[in-house]
Amino acid sequence: MQKLSTLLVIFLVSYFIRAQDTFSIVAVDPVTGEIGSAGASCVDGIGVYGGLIDIITQIIPGRGGVNSQAWVCIPNVNLQNAITQMEAGLSPSEIIDWLINNDACSSQNFDPEYRQYGIADFDSGGNPRTAGFTGTMTDDYKEDRQGPTYSVQGNILLNQTVIDNMEDNFNNTTGTLADKLMSAMQGANFAGADSRCLARGTSSTSAYLLVYKENDDPSNPYLRLNIEEMPFGEEPIDSLQILYDNFLAVNEFDLKSKIRLYPNPATNEIIVSYDSTIILSNLAIFDINGKRIVQFEEFSANAFQQQIDVSSFQNGIYFLNIESLQGRTTLKFVKH
Numbered sequence: 001m002q003k004l005s006t007l008l009v010i011f012l013v014s015y016f017i018r019a020q021d022t023f024s025i026v027a028v029d030p031v032t033g034e035i036g037s038a039g040a041s042c043v044d045g046i047g048v049y050g051g052l053i054d055i056i057t058q059i060i061p062g063r064g065g066v067n068s069q070a071w072v073c074i075p076n077v078n079l080q081n082a083i084t085q086m087e088a089g090l091s092p093s094e095i096i097d098w099l100i101n102n103d104a105c106s107s108q109n110f111d112p113e114y115r116q117y118g119i120a121d122f123d124s125g126g127n128p129r130t131a132g133f134t135g136t137m138t139d140d141y142k143e144d145r146q147g148p149t150y151s152v153q154g155n156i157l158l159n160q161t162v163i164d165n166m167e168d169n170f171n172n173t174t175g176t177l178a179d180k181l182m183s184a185m186q187g188a189n190f191a192g193a194d195s196r197c198l199a200r201g202t203s204s205t206s207a208y209l210l211v212y213k214e215n216d217d218p219s220n221p222y223l224r225l226n227i228e229e230m231p232f233g234e235e236p237i238d239s240l241q242i243l244y245d246n247f248l249a250v251n252e253f254d255l256k257s258k259i260r261l262y263p264n265p266a267t268n269e270i271i272v273s274y275d276s277t278i279i280l281s282n283l284a285i286f287d288i289n290g291k292r293i294v295q296f297e298e299f300s301a302n303a304f305q306q307q308i309d310v311s312s313f314q315n316g317i318y319f320l321n322i323e324s325l326q327g328r329t330t331l332k333f334v335k336h
Helices: 002-019 077-087 092-101 161-171 177-187 195-200 236-251
Strands: 023-028 035-041 057-060 064-069 116-122 128-134 143-146 150-154 206-212 223-227 259-262 269-274 280-287 292-296 305-309 316-324 327-335
Touching (some): 023 116, 023 161, 023 177, 035 057, 035 064, 057 077, 057 206, 064 077, 064 150, 092 116, 092 128, 116 143, 116 150, 128 143, 128 150, 143 161, 177 206, 206 236, 236 327, 269 316, 280 305, 292 305
Antiparallel strands (some): 023 035, 023 150, 035 206, 057 064, 116 128, 143 150, 206 223, 269 305, 280 292, 316 327
16 A cells, blocks of 8 residues: 555656646736736646646746746746846846756756746846747647747647737736736636646636735735636636736725726616716726727816717626726626
8 A cells, every 4th residue: 555655646746747837927017116927727636736826936026037837846946946046146048048057857857848937027227128938848839928028938738829819918908017917817718728628618727826016025925816726617717817806806995986887787888987086097998808998098077977888899798997096996897
């Protein structure tokens, strides 16, 4: 029996060493100094490890973040080494070069060509820098893609659409870094985004969203949402969105209490009425996939009410993002 138990442990460890992660994003906000990461994966049993979040991502508040995925070892020594090099002052591209030349898992787990990394940070002048790496032996479909403030990466993907959608949603979402990261995750919210979950009808089994403000303690991030592992056939990104909506509701209750959206459900138009103390700066409507449908930036003075035509919208769930000088919030409505 002891031998059988030992073999089982070896099998499980070997499985998790090979299986980690499929799609993620790491990003910085040069305006606020925030740094964040989000990702998801289709791995049975990942809840034993507390989900994906602590395996593939780590952030230094005010400095930068690293995502390390694809055939990782547990604990993810390469991730910790990347953070150590970031603390030592290396740039994202220099960190990746160092990791390739100093792979910490080679004795257990093949070589650096099985790895995938995404890194975003600030240089000494507060300017964003990004870099990514995808080894040639990483499972297809695989890609990493960088913008000025973000790196998106994925492996074992259904196709390129996963990366395309995540990048498009991130770039086309207004609001906070957390809003943009959550929207990026919604871009991958379809069956088989991680191709291993195609038969289940979900994108993944585990998902997370992590954001640090500039002066946060490393052990106490501004936002940490973690879906450890969902039951078979249930979508973790949907659950992540619910957690995020609840987070916004708790943290922005005072503003939301001064705003009313009606009728809900709506057929032809919605009306947004608000307290006379509220000064609007932006209204935007997003669909369930995080795509921006319309945006308004000019408002009649002293109107305290906005009418929005939704007659051309397809039936479904939408989110109204409201920004004002007093803060921001999101309201959900249904078009039918």
